[in-house]
C-alpha cells in the first residue's frame with residue numbers, strides 16, 4: 330500500500346536547488362506566521378505530486394505560485410487570522426486582504442528573483458483568487474488550488490489545525506472528510522486526500 334503521508338512529507342528545510350529555492354528564500358520573511366513556512370513546503374510537495382499526473386500543466390507557473398500564494402498573510406494581524414479562514418471563518422474581507430497583499434509582495438519577489446517574465450502575470454492572477462475564487466481559471470490554477478488544500482490532509486496540518494480551531498481530533502477529521510467532495514478539481518487530489526485521511530484515522534485514533 331502506498332504511504333501517502335510519507336510521500337507528502339516535505340524536504341526538511343529546502344525545496345530543492347535553483348530558482349524555486351531562491352523564491353522560497355525571498356518569501357521566507359513573509360511566511361513566519363500562521364505556520365505558513367511548513368504549509369508552503371508541504372503544499373510544494375503536494376503540487377509536485379499532482380504535476381506528475383498532468384504533463385501539460387506549466388510547472389514554472391504552478392510551483393512559483395504555490396511558493397508565493399500565501400505571503401500576504403504577513404499583512405494580516407495574527408490575532409485576527411483565525412476569523413479569516415477555516416471552519417470558523419466569518420471575515421471574508423480579511424481573507425481577501427491576504428490575496429491582494431499577496432499579489433503585491435509576490436510581484437516584488439519575482440522581480441527580485443528575476444523570475445521568467447512571461448509567467449508572472451498568470452502566477453499573480455492565480456494568487457489573486459486562490460482562496461476567494463471558487464472556479465479555476467486553468468489547469469495550472471486547478472493544481473494550485475488542489476495542492477493548497479491537499480496539505481490540510483497531512484498529519485502535520487491536522488495536528489496543528491485541530492488545536493488551533495479548538496476542535497477535537499476526530500471532529501476536525503470528520504469536518505475535513507465532509508469537504509473533500511466539493512474542494513478538489515482533480516480526481517488525483519480527491520484520491521490523495523481520501524488516502525491520507527484514511528491513514529490518519531488508522532494512526533491517530
Ligand SMILES: [Fe+2]
Nearest residue numbers: 398399459460
Ligand atoms: Fe491563502
Ligand SMILES: [Fe+2]
Nearest residue numbers: 368398399477
Ligand atoms: Fe495556502
